[in-house]
Amino acid sequence: MSSSRYSALFPLLAILGSVACLGIGTSLAKRTLFPLIGAQGTTAIRVGFAAMLLLLFWRPWRWKLNRHDTRAIVLYGVALGAMNLCFYLALRSIPFGIAVAIEFAGPLTIALLASRRPQDFFWVALAVGGLWLLLPLGHEASTLDPAGVLYALAAAFFWASYILFGKRVSHLHAGLSVPLGLAVATLLVVPVGVSHAGMALLSPWVLLVGLGVALISSAIPMMLEMVALKRLPSQAFGIMISMEPAVAALLALILLNEYLTAAQWLAIGMIMAASMGCAYCAHQQRRKPMQTPGLSAP
Numbered sequence: 001m002s003s004s005r006y007s008a009l010f011p012l013l014a015i016l017g018s019v020a021c022l023g024i025g026t027s028l029a030k031r032t033l034f035p036l037i038g039a040q041g042t043t044a045i046r047v048g049f050a051a052m053l054l055l056l057f058w059r060p061w062r063w064k065l066n067r068h069d070t071r072a073i074v075l076y077g078v079a080l081g082a083m084n085l086c087f088y089l090a091l092r093s094i095p096f097g098i099a100v101a102i103e104f105a106g107p108l109t110i111a112l113l114a115s116r117r118p119q120d121f122f123w124v125a126l127a128v129g130g131l132w133l134l135l136p137l138g139h140e141a142s143t144l145d146p147a148g149v150l151y152a153l154a155a156a157f158f159w160a161s162y163i164l165f166g167k168r169v170s171h172l173h174a175g176l177s178v179p180l181g182l183a184v185a186t187l188l189v190v191p192v193g194v195s196h197a198g199m200a201l202l203s204p205w206v207l208l209v210g211l212g213v214a215l216i217s218s219a220i221p222m223m224l225e226m227v228a229l230k231r232l233p234s235q236a237f238g239i240m241i242s243m244e245p246a247v248a249a250l251l252a253l254i255l256l257n258e259y260l261t262a263a264q265w266l267a268i269g270m271i272m273a274a275s276m277g278c279a280y281c282a283h284q285q286r287r288k289p290m291q292t293p294g295l296s297a298p
Helices: 003-058 068-089 096-105 105-113 120-134 148-166 172-201 203-230 232-243 242-256 260-286
Strands: none
Touching: 003 068, 003 096, 003 172, 003 203, 003 232, 003 242, 068 096, 068 148, 068 172, 096 105, 096 120, 096 148, 096 242, 096 260, 105 120, 105 148, 105 260, 120 260, 172 203, 203 232, 232 260, 242 260
16 A cells, blocks of 8 residues: 555554544443443443543643643543443443434534525424434434433533634643543542442452543544544544544443334434535535544543
8 A cells, every 4th residue: 555545544544543433432331340330330440440541641740831721621631431321221221322322412503503505494493303313302213221321411511612722722632632532521420430439440350441531432443532622624634533422332232232213213313314415514514624533522
């Protein structure tokens, strides 16, 4: 393969690797850690280890921060921690792929609010139609647990907040903002995990699996996304990352035996199509779209 083809293919492979790692790591967490330390303990282990790995790798203490940037990183980290916690709480009772699809309502809303084109109403209708098929609104197609759906919607809200606060720190090096944001998130989720799981968090098996989950589902995806964002236009990144719900659903089917109905697969497809359409239209509307340091779901 020529070097030009490799350079063009590498960022696409980086996004695919990021999405796949996120799905594998989250499936491993749900299957292995949830029965031992619950969703709260799993969030604490994952976020805590991910923060430790990225802090050691990037050593952000080499940079200086002013008061404004420090406040922005704190808000960014709080949103990141709350997003992870709510998402893992949702996974207790609803399938992984559906939780990701519902969570996509957060960034999708941000994209739609930033757009003013008439055709964007089509993407709104498509996304609303997909969510209507998923949410427990009384129709026969939905068998989802209402509490799990509410946690997924809360994760969507915090993902939107994470993007907005991420814009405030986007002028900083990602090796500074992301590790420090994860450190702030750790301060939020670890007390919740400790209060729920207690000393079980210090089990050697839990620590070993938790380290693997943090590496696979947080540290590696974030690094791969940094690589992709440097080499791809924002709209291409947004379109590629929109495949995350489908990849999550496929991996959950293989690793967790989570089977979805035809209506649920259709709903995931509709939400993915709306996200891709928004990413494309945003590029058409703005020549320099917003980029944030890491857009992966938990």
